[in-house]
Amino acid sequence: MMNAARSLLVLSAAVLAAYAPSAAHAGDSAPAEILRTYVLAHRPWADVEIRNLALSADRPAGSPRRIVVERGLPGRTVFAMEYGNGVTVKATADVAAFMEVVASARPLSKESPLREEDVCLVRMEMGGLPTGVITDLQAVVGKTLTRPIGANLPIVDRYLAGSPLVKRGGKVTLLVETAGVRITTTGEIRDNAYVHSSVRAVNLASRKTVTGILIDENTVRVDY
Numbered sequence: 747m748m749n750a751a752r753s754l755l756v757l758s759a760a761v762l763a764a765y766a767p768s769a770a771h772a773g774d775s776a777p778a779e780i781l782r783t784y785v786l787a788h789r790p791w792a793d794v795e796i797r798n799l800a801l802s803a804d805r806p807a808g809s810p811r812r813i814v815v816e817r818g819l820p821g822r823t824v825f826a827m828e829y830g831n832g833v834t835v836k837a838t839a840d841v842a843a844f845m846e847v848v849a850s851a852r853p854l855s856k857e858s859p860l861r862e863e864d865v866c867l868v869r870m871e872m873g874g875l876p877t878g879v880i881t882d883l884q885a886v887v888g889k890t891l892t893r894p895i896g897a898n899l900p901i902v903d904r905y906l907a908g909s910p911l912v913k914r915g916g917k918v919t920l921l922v923e924t925a926g927v928r929i930t931t932t933g934e935i936r937d938n939a940y941v942h943s944s945v946r947a948v949n950l951a952s953r954k955t956v957t958g959i960l961i962d963e964n965t966v967r968v969d970y
Contacts, residue, residue, distance in 0.1 A: 775809060777801060777837060781825055784813045785841060788924075792869055793844040794820075802836035805829070820872060843872045848880045848901045856894045860886050870900065878903040878943040881959060885942035903940030912945075912963055914938050919965045920949055920956065933966060 775783075778796040785794045810827035816836075817824050820843035827835045849868040854860070865886055879900045880886055889906040912918070912935055920933040932950045939945035945960045947968075958968040 777805065777827075778839070780809055780827070781813070781837060781839065781841075784825075785819070785843075789819070789843065791843045791872070792846045795842040795844075797840040797842060799837060799839040802838075803833075805835045806831060806833055810835075844869050845872055845875065845879075846870075846881065847875065848883055848886055850895050850897055850899050850901060852897050854891055854895050856891055859888060859890050862887055865901065868898065868900070875900060875944075876902050877937070878940065878945075880942050881944075882942045903943035906940065912939050912941070912960060918947060918960075920947060920958070920968050921961075921965055922968050935960075935966075 778799050781799070782794050782796050785791070785796075805827065806829045808829070811830050812828040814826040814828070815823065816826055818841065820841045823839055823841045825837040825839070827837055829835070846867045847870055848865050849870075851864055851866045854864055858864075862883070865883060867883060879902060886901055886906060891905055892907050893905055895901065895905060914935055914937055916935045918933050918935060920931050922929040933947040933956070934950060936946040936948060936955065939960050941960050941962055943960055944957060945966060946955055946957055947966050948955050956966075956968045958966040961967050
């Protein structure tokens with residue numbers, strides 16, 4: 747009986763050891779949380795979800811000293827996580843980015859002036875948002891709708907009468923503000939867009955297409 751009990755204890759200890767975290771990773775942040783924290787620190791998004799994460803190799807303990815985005819973001823993204831011992835682990839994941847956009851709080855009729863109680867900020871995934879969504883509540887209050895809209899739907903710039911329109915090809919200042927640094931360069935609007943809506947623009951120096959918010963008729967705040 748004693749031998750059976752002793753064998754049972756040894757077996758239980760072996761099972762627990764197999765499933766317990768190793769000392770090297772005890773208290774360590776999971777890779778998905780490390781990547782989520784990195785993305786939120788480097789992109790002006792309300793929230794991020796890391797899905798279907800796969801690592802190219804076992805990672806060392808602790809946090810990487812540097813993370814590089816090799817491609818993607820948002821969407822299917824490849825990260826390079828560089829550790830202090832010279833090891834680089836590739837992480838591939840689906841990155842879902844979310845924004846807070848202005849939406850209807852109830853069904854709204856055409857030609858009705860919008861009041862503060864008619865609208866609200868709603869968290870929505872960027873991949874499913876229509877072009878021209880608005881992110882500033884004050885940009886819609888007092889404006890008139892050009893069409894009826896159902897409840898809990900994003901309000902798009904073209905639904906509002908009297909919004910200043912910047913036409914495709916118009917020259918603007920591209921503005922990047924991050925960590926106390928302010929950078930500006932000249933860009934060109936790729937689409938007709940209304941003030942306070944999202945818009946694509948070309949950086950005329952790098953020829954790179956970027957996305958941002960048209961904060962006035964002459965300035966696009968770029969989402970870096």
